Amino acid sequence: MGAGGSAGARGRRAREDALELARRSREAYELAGRFEAAAEAERRVAATLLSLTALGWRLLVDRRWPGSRSANVDMITVGPGGVFVIDVKRWRDVPRVDDGRLTAGAQDRDGEVRKLLAMTRTAEEQVAALGLSPVAVRPLMVFAATVWTPNSAASGCSVTPMRSTPWSPSRNG
Numbered sequence: 001m002g003a004g005g006s007a008g009a010r011g012r013r014a015r016e017d018a019l020e021l022a023r024r025s026r027e028a029y030e031l032a033g034r035f036e037a038a039a040e041a042e043r044r045v046a047a048t049l050l051s052l053t054a055l056g057w058r059l060l061v062d063r064r065w066p067g068s069r070s071a072n073v074d075m076i077t078v079g080p081g082g083v084f085v086i087d088v089k090r091w092r093d094v095p096r097v098d099d100g101r102l103t104a105g106a107q108d109r110d111g112e113v114r115k116l117l118a119m120t121r122t123a124e125e126q127v128a129a130l131g132l133s134p135v136a137v138r139p140l141m142v143f144a145a146t147v148w149t150p151n152s153a154a155s156g157c158s159v160t161p162m163r164s165t166p167w168s169p170s171r172n173g
Contacts, residue, residue, distance in 0.1 A: 042075070089144070
């Protein structure tokens with residue numbers, strides 16, 4: 001090895017390590033931004049749903065999903081109209097339902113529907129264990145900060161922008 005060879009090799013490794021750390025830092029920063037945006041979307045939806053408590057509804061927020069280490073149910077409403085298992089989304093791309101499948105941009109997002117349906121089945125089991133009819137348990141995926149016109153349901157799950165939900169104040173004017 002010539003003069004400066006080992007120092008040069010160490011310098012190249014250090015530069016590669018620094019580039020990898022910078023890449024990971026950017027990814028972590030972007031991930032933090034997505035989680036912060038999701039938290040704000042959930043707060044906005046929860047603030048709107050709180051008005052239903054005066055009408056006899058109960059609002060449960062940020063509940064652990066039984067059997068999971070980290071998954072949670074964003075919100076559950078229980079009231080005269082039944083039980084809604086609510087998953088709040090804030091996606092950059094506009095959601096769309098085609099042939100019962102949920103997409104956003106070019107990405108297939110039907111996995112999100114499957115997760116919500118699984119959470120809803122768990123809620124149905126809990127409702128049935130209480131001796132109540134699980135028929136009144138419905139999944140609802142609410143998109144906060146997304147302007148679009150819902151075109152249909154995705155695999156048995158209602159998919160709607162927040163402004164189109166039955167409790168939205170902007171729905172009636």
